[in-house]
Amino acid sequence: xxxxxxxxxxxxxxxxxxxxxxxxxxxxxxxxxxxxxxxxxxxxxxxxxxxxxxxxxxxxxxxxxxxxxxxxxxxxxxxxxxxxxxxxxxxxxxxxxxxxxxxxxxxxxxx
Amino acid sequence: xxxxxxxxxxxxxxxxxxxxxxxxxxxxxxxxxxxxxxxxxxxxxxxxxxxxxxxxxxxxxxxxxxxxxxxxxxxxxxxxxxxxxxxxxxxxxxxxxxxxxxxxxxxxxxxxx
Numbered sequence: 001x002x003x004x005x006x007x008x009x010x011x012x013x014x015x016x017x018x019x020x021x022x023x024x025x026x027x028x029x030x031x032x033x034x035x036x037x038x039x040x041x042x043x044x045x046x047x048x049x050x051x052x053x054x055x056x057x058x059x060x061x062x063x064x065x066x067x068x069x070x071x072x073x074x075x076x077x078x079x080x081x082x083x084x085x086x087x088x089x090x091x092x093x094x095x096x097x098x099x100x101x102x103x104x105x106x107x108x109x110x111x
Numbered sequence: 112x113x114x115x116x117x118x119x120x121x122x123x124x125x126x127x128x129x130x131x132x133x134x135x136x137x138x139x140x141x142x143x144x145x146x147x148x149x150x151x152x153x154x155x156x157x158x159x160x161x162x163x164x165x166x167x168x169x170x171x172x173x174x175x176x177x178x179x180x181x182x183x184x185x186x187x188x189x190x191x192x193x194x195x196x197x198x199x200x201x202x203x204x205x206x207x208x209x210x211x212x213x214x215x216x217x218x219x220x221x222x223x224x
Contacts, residue, residue, distance in 0.1 A: 043217045045215070
């Protein structure tokens with residue numbers, strides 16, 4: 001039973017435009033959310049996080065939005081760059097006890 | 112600062128053989144995780160250590176998998192005997208504490224033939 005879902009396996013975006021990656025979760029007790037980026041043959045790299053007391057967190061070109069009522073979070077990358085091409089995983093936990101990961105979305109930013 | 116180091120990077124073994132993976136976390140990180148990642152899926156937690164204590168091993172198949180972190184620093188994950196379905200990437204991660212973000216190693220890609 002997947003508690004965190006990323007329903008888009010892939011996304012293709014033109015360089016300079018916005019990339020929006022989506023993530024849904026089922027457990028209303030989840031209170032901390034992370035996004036990781038993964039390049040081929042490397043381990044995931046932490047990108048940005050958000051706690052349930054906020055609905056937005058921004059770090060440079062990356063912004064994560066949390067909609068608790070919809071159990072939905074999204075990662076916005078503006079502007080997208082070719083170096084952003086990677087697989088993006090969202091993860092969620094309840095009080096940091098255990099993180100559940102989505103299956104990932106492969107982002108391709110075209111020059 | 113060195114990141115999480117895992118070895119080997121790749122391992123090919125025949126089914127029913129044993130295999131072991133090693134992980135050295137980031138210096139000073141008390142929390143260590145072992146994750147399993149199947150193709151096209153996200154990482155799934157196998158076991159989490161706080162120092163040398165395994166605080167969550169509920170997802171570890173204990174009939175064939177074992178792990179240890181004797182001195183609360185580096186860790187080994189063992190499979191004995193390996194099965195075809197164990198082919199996957201085994202990721203180690205560490206964090207300063209259990210309530211901070213985890214940093215991942217490059218993983219060990221296991222192929223069981």
